[in-house]
Amino acid sequence: MSVSPSAPVMRVAPSILSADFGRLSEAIDQVSSGTDWLHVDVMDGHFVPNVSIGPPVVKSLRPYSERFFDCHLMMSEPVRYLEAFKDAGANGCTVHVEVGGTATLIDEARSLGLRIGLAANPDTPFAAVAPFLGDIDLLLLMTVFPGFGGQSFIGDVMGKVNEARREVDSNELALDIEVDGGIDVATAPIVVEAGANVLVAGSAVFSRPDPLEAAHALRVAARSGRA
Ligand code: DX5
Ligand code: ZN
Numbered sequence: 153m154s155v156s157p158s159a160p161v162m163r164v165a166p167s168i169l170s171a172d173f174g175r176l177s178e179a180i181d182q183v184s185s186g187t188d189w190l191h192v193d194v195m196d197g198h199f200v201p202n203v204s205i206g207p208p209v210v211k212s213l214r215p216y217s218e219r220f221f222d223c224h225l226m227m228s229e230p231v232r233y234l235e236a237f238k239d240a241g242a243n244g245c246t247v248h249v250e251v252g253g254t255a256t257l258i259d260e261a262r263s264l265g266l267r268i269g270l271a272a273n274p275d276t277p278f279a280a281v282a283p284f285l286g287d288i289d290l291l292l293l294m295t296v297f298p299g300f301g302g303q304s305f306i307g308d309v310m311g312k313v314n315e316a317r318r319e320v321d322s323n324e325l326a327l328d329i330e331v332d333g334g335i336d337v338a339t340a341p342i343v344v345e346a347g348a349n350v351l352v353a354g355s356a357v358f359s360r361p362d363p364l365e366a367a368h369a370l371r372v373a374a375r376s377g378r379a
Contacts, residue, residue, distance in 0.1 A: 160328065160349035162193025162378070164370045165189035165222050166363065167332070169204060172308035176209070177216040179358060180343030186367040189220045191332070191352045192242070193301075196227040200299035201252065207233065207240040214241030220288075221244070224271065224332065224352075225296045231257055238264040241317045246271050246292050246330075249280050258287050269330070273297060274306045278315045285325055290350070291316055295343070301354040305334025310346040317347025340370050 153335065164187055171179035180190060181369050192210060193323040214316035223242040230247040234257070237245050246269030247257045253323065261268035269290030271320060272281050274297060281291060293313050296303040311330060330350035333342045340351055352368055 154304070162344070162374055163187070163189050163328075163350045164367050165191040165330070165350055165352045165372065166355075166357040167191040167193055167301065167354035168353050168358070169193040170358035171341075171363075172358075174204070176213060179363070180213060180217045180219070182363045183357060184217060184219060186364045186371070187219065189222050189350070190217065191354075192221055192223045193354075194223055194225045194227060194237075199228040200226045202299045207236040207242075210237060210242055211240035220244065221285065222269075222330075222350075222352075224269075224292065224298075227251070231260055234260050234264055234266065238266050238355055243267060243344065244269055244289065246290060248298075249272070249284075250276060254284055255287075258284065269328075271298075271329045271332075272312070273377075274309050278312050278319075281316075282319065283316050285319060285323070285327060288327065290328040290330055291320075292332055293329045293348070294333055295331050295335065295339075298333070302359070303334055305336075307339075307342065310342065311344060313346040313348050320347075335370070337369050337373040341375040344374045344377030 159187040195202045195204040220243045223245045244267030246273045268290040270288045271292035329348045332352035335353040336356035357363045357366045
């Protein structure tokens with residue numbers, strides 16, 4: 153896939169969850185020149201207590217953007233929808249380890265030609281994702297409990313980010329470490345310092361008067377966290 157990165161390229165992935173859903177293609181356009189990934193938050197009202205968007209919206213947005221669509225599936229039964237996301241134009245899908253059946257999900261994503269990510273909630277231990285690190289493209293360590301944008305960053309997750317970075321580097325794995333939740337110019341250097349290289353940001357981008365400028369500011373802040 154042409155947009156696939158080789159880790160650890162530093163990326164800011166604006167989450168369209170915080171954009172105006174009535175003007176999504178405009179929101180994407182606004183940040184396009186400043187980012188090569190877009191984070192798409194999919195909520196099923198079951199795994200998380202909120203409902204957002206699904207494959208039809210991804211399909212509608214696809215013609216408006218050549219960016220990498222990083223789809224975060226906060227769903228209890230992601231296996232039922234991977235093909236629909238692929239057909240809609242998703243580049244990568246991230247599933248939560250808490251829903252189980254991880255090995256099957258990875259196989260299914262691979263057979264569809266999707267990049268596959270594995271997500272862990274703030275209170276899920278590193279040991280739950282560790283056995284899969286060699287088989288995935290991205291590890292998403294949530295820095296809030298998923299379900300809503302605009303929540304406060306949970307700094308305690310940094311120990312887990314650190315652990316993941318050590319494991320990835322010592323095994324020379326080509327794996328992105330993504331963080332999601334409460335990322336802004338103040339927390340970006342902290343997560344980068346801990347070892348993250350993909351920073352998802354919703355409200356810190358789309359709730360700002362100038363989202364492109366905000367995405368740029370995040371990238372600059374992230375750089376300052378690099379050792
Ligand atoms: C939370 C979502 C996040 C959310 C982040 O459940 O997975 O991607 O959009 O929003 P902020 O950046 O506002 O915390
Ligand atoms: Zn997300």
